[in-house]
Amino acid sequence: MSRNPTGLLILLTMILTLESHAQTRLHTPALINDNDRYAFAMATLALSYVDKNIQLQADSSxxxxxxxxxxxxxxxxxxxxxxxxxxxxEQDxxxxxxxxxxxxxxxxxxxxxxxxxxxFNAINNLSDLKSISLGQGRTWADTSILEANGLHVVKVSKFPSLLYMVDGQRFDAFPRGIHEPWGEIASHSQLQLAVEQRLMLSYKMPFYxxxxxxxxxxxxxxxxxxxxxxxxxxxxxLFYAEPGVQKVLQFANLKNRTLIELQNPYLTPETPVNRPELWLDIAKF
Structure with a gap:
């Protein structure tokens, strides 16, 4: 049987070309809420700058x-x-x-x-805040921060339980990022939930x-x-188009809230606190 070196070379070149354009599929957690969809969109945006052949696939479970x-x-x-x-x-x-x-x-x-x-109407500082109980996820970074500041935290394993426990008055308040409460309340409209009107906590909390x-x-x-x-x-x-951020702009009334500042002792030295372009200027809201 005769061999055709030129044909083999062309075939090999075609295979290598196809492989070089084949998509790499990377897997992420399921997209359950707005935070998941936003983080997925940010990861997709980032990778579009460096390798257009990478495709993200969210877990469907x-x-x-x-x-x-x-x-x-x-x-x-x-x-x-x-x-x-x-x-x-950050260690693991x-x-x-x-x-x-x-x-x-x-x-x-x-x-x-x-x-x-x-x-909540008579709460004005950290000392006052210690008189109420707060609900949080057992493994959340926020939980350790709240406890490090001397606050009373009720911990559970699954997120939906927290909303039902607020409804059942098992604790007094469920702290959420300023962009989160409205969508969560709307998706649980059968529960007796509301956004507290006058307080806001503040601490450094990167979401990576x-x-x-x-x-x-x-x-x-x-x-x-x-x-x-x-x-x-x-x-x-992309940030300002995120639904939760839009809700902040519409409903949060940040300028009229009493700010209670907490310390976050769990930040690593590598946290980019000296890059102001990475952080929200809350005064703009």
Whole structure:
């Protein structure tokens, strides 16, 4: 049988060309809420600057706890996840130190039972705040911050339980990022919930993308892409279009809220606090 070196070379070139254009599929947690959809969109935007052949695919299964998601990152079932940061997470995983929400997670207002606004009308400082109970997820970074500031925290494992426990008055308030309460209340309209009217907590709380601690290439791609999106304005365009941010602009009344500042002792030294372009100027709201 005769061989055709030229034909083989052409075939090999075609195979290599197809492989070079083949899409790389990266897996993320399911898109359950606005935070998930926003983080997914930010990751997609970042990767579009560095490799257009990378495609993100969200898990289609049910909502999973954060420990389950982190376990699936460790096992290689997932490639990227997102959450508020702390020292432990930055030790166990590789963070992309660009705050996706520009630090907005560090400004917290409360979901309360709609009949209980009176409990908050005389609260004006941290000492006053210690008289009420706050609900939080057991593994959330916020939980440790609130406890480090001497606040009484009721901890549960699954997010939906917190809304039902507010309704059942099992604790007094559920602190949420200033962009979160309205959508969550609307999606649980059968419950007796409201946004507390006059208080706001403040602490540094970056919300990052994370990858497996050995996947430095992906972390660098995400960081490079996000920095390019910041430079050309695409990052802010996506941020201000996010539904929760739009709700803040419409409803949060931030200028008339009493601000109670808390300390976050769990920030790492690598937190980019000296890059003002990464952080929200709350005065603009």
């Amino acid at each position: 049910e909502e999973k706890t954060l420990p389950r998601v982190m376990s699936e990152i460790d096992s290689g079932q997932l490639d990227i996840f997102w959450t508020a940061t702390d020292k432990d997470k 995983f590789l963070p992309v130190r660009i705050p996706l929400y520009k630090g907005m997670f560090g400004y917290r207002i409360f979901i309360i039972h709609k009949n209980n606004q009176y409990k 993308l994370f990858v497996h601690k050995n996947n430095r290439t992906l972390a660098q791609q995400l960081e490079t892409g996000l920095n390019q999106a910041i430079a050309d304005g695409s990052f802010d365009k």
